[in-house]
Amino acid sequence: MGDPRRFSVQVEVLLREGIADPQGATIERALPALGLDGVTAVRAGKSFRFDVAATDDADALARATVVADRLLANPVIEESVVTVLPARTPA
Amino acid sequence: MAPRIGVVLFPGTNCEHDAVLALTRMGADAELVWHGATTLGHYDALILPGGFAHGDYLRPGAIARFSPVMGAVADYAASGGPVVGICNGFQVLTEAGLLPGALQKNRGLRFVCATVAVRVERDDTVLTGGVPVGTELAIPINHFEGNYTCDATTLAQLRDEGRIVLRYVDNPNGSVDDIAGVCNAGRNVVGLMPHPERASDPLLGSQDGTVLLGALLRSAGAAAPAA
Numbered sequence A: 001m002g003d004p005r006r007f008s009v010q011v012e013v014l015l016r017e018g019i020a021d022p023q024g025a026t027i028e029r030a031l032p033a034l035g036l037d038g039v040t041a042v043r044a045g046k047s048f049r050f051d052v053a054a055t056d057d058a059d060a061l062a063r064a065t066v067v068a069d070r071l072l073a074n075p076v077i078e079e080s081v082v083t084v085l086p087a088r089t090p091a
Numbered sequence B: 001m002a003p004r005i006g007v008v009l010f011p012g013t014n015c016e017h018d019a020v021l022a023l024t025r026m027g028a029d030a031e032l033v034w035h036g037a038t039t040l041g042h043y044d045a046l047i048l049p050g051g052f053a054h055g056d057y058l059r060p061g062a063i064a065r066f067s068p069v070m071g072a073v074a075d076y077a078a079s080g081g082p083v084v085g086i087c088n089g090f091q092v093l094t095e096a097g098l099l100p101g102a103l104q105k106n107r108g109l110r111f112v113c114a115t116v117a118v119r120v121e122r123d124d125t126v127l128t129g130g131v132p133v134g135t136e137l138a139i140p141i142n143h144f145e146g147n148y149t150c151d152a153t154t155l156a157q158l159r160d161e162g163r164i165v166l167r168y169v170d171n172p173n174g175s176v177d178d179i180a181g182v183c184n185a186g187r188n189v190v191g192l193m194p195h196p197e198r199a200s201d202p203l204l205g206s207q208d209g210t211v212l213l214g215a216l217l218r219s220a221g222a223a224a225p226a227a
Helices: A020-033 A057-072 B016-025 B070-080 B088-095 B153-162 B209-223
Strands: A005-015 A044-056 A078-082 B005-011 B029-034 B044-046 B083-086 B102-104 B112-120 B134-145 B148-150 B164-169 B180-182 B189-192
Touching: A005 A057, A044 A057, A044 B029, A057 A078, B005 B016, B005 B209, B016 B209, B044 B070, B044 B088, B044 B209, B070 B083, B083 B088, B088 B102, B088 B134, B088 B189, B134 B209, B164 B189
Parallel strands: B005 B029, B005 B044, B044 B083, B083 B189
Antiparallel strands: A005 A044, A005 A078, B102 B148, B112 B134, B112 B164, B164 B180, B180 B189
């Protein structure tokens, strides 16, 4: 116990609610032209995957959240969602 | 003595020579400062010019903020030294927390390259000192992410404290409250999206940028230690 292991994490960065998202709006407007109706609330963002050394899931989440808050997202206009991914099956 | 102006060069900056040339022709002793520099105290003013610092990877300014020079820029600003961020330099200053708000993608996802009219709103900053409020200047903009954004509290604070330095006459990019430039509480750090160095010669179509650069040189002269 206590030895660092590597955890895979995903950070999703989206514009905050209330911040105009012209990319999402443009994608949404394009869909009906393809005959794809009924798609709403499209939001465009970024997704990051990386591995982090941590002792457990909670530690991995905490470390990845620091990465998200300090670099990956600009809190003035963006919000981030950090997820610790399920452990991969050992090779 | 001519004021010494440091023009900070990040990998990917591309307006540094324009800034140095414009300032030099106005009588300044301007030179490039590599982003690895950590000693800036001998300059009378600093400019963070336009371009794509560190490729604008992640977000404009997001990586540049961690360049070694930025700690020295923050110290320089904290000691009252004049610091001006132009376009990408403005984005770097917001990412670094030296100016409030953020620059997001332009309204309608439009890249805008045009000479626009901007109105001087303050005459008490390092970039507009002595320039009459209401003066309209024709200065080029050239950006995709120049749509100034901040929360309502910050906007109210900027208005109350008179920190909106420049406004667009005809908003080209969706910026909140037509904001083209803001300053910090000390009025010695100014960020603006328009490029004054590109309006510094009749051949460029406008010399109005020299009004702002001239004010900066006066500020730099005032900030210079007595010889």
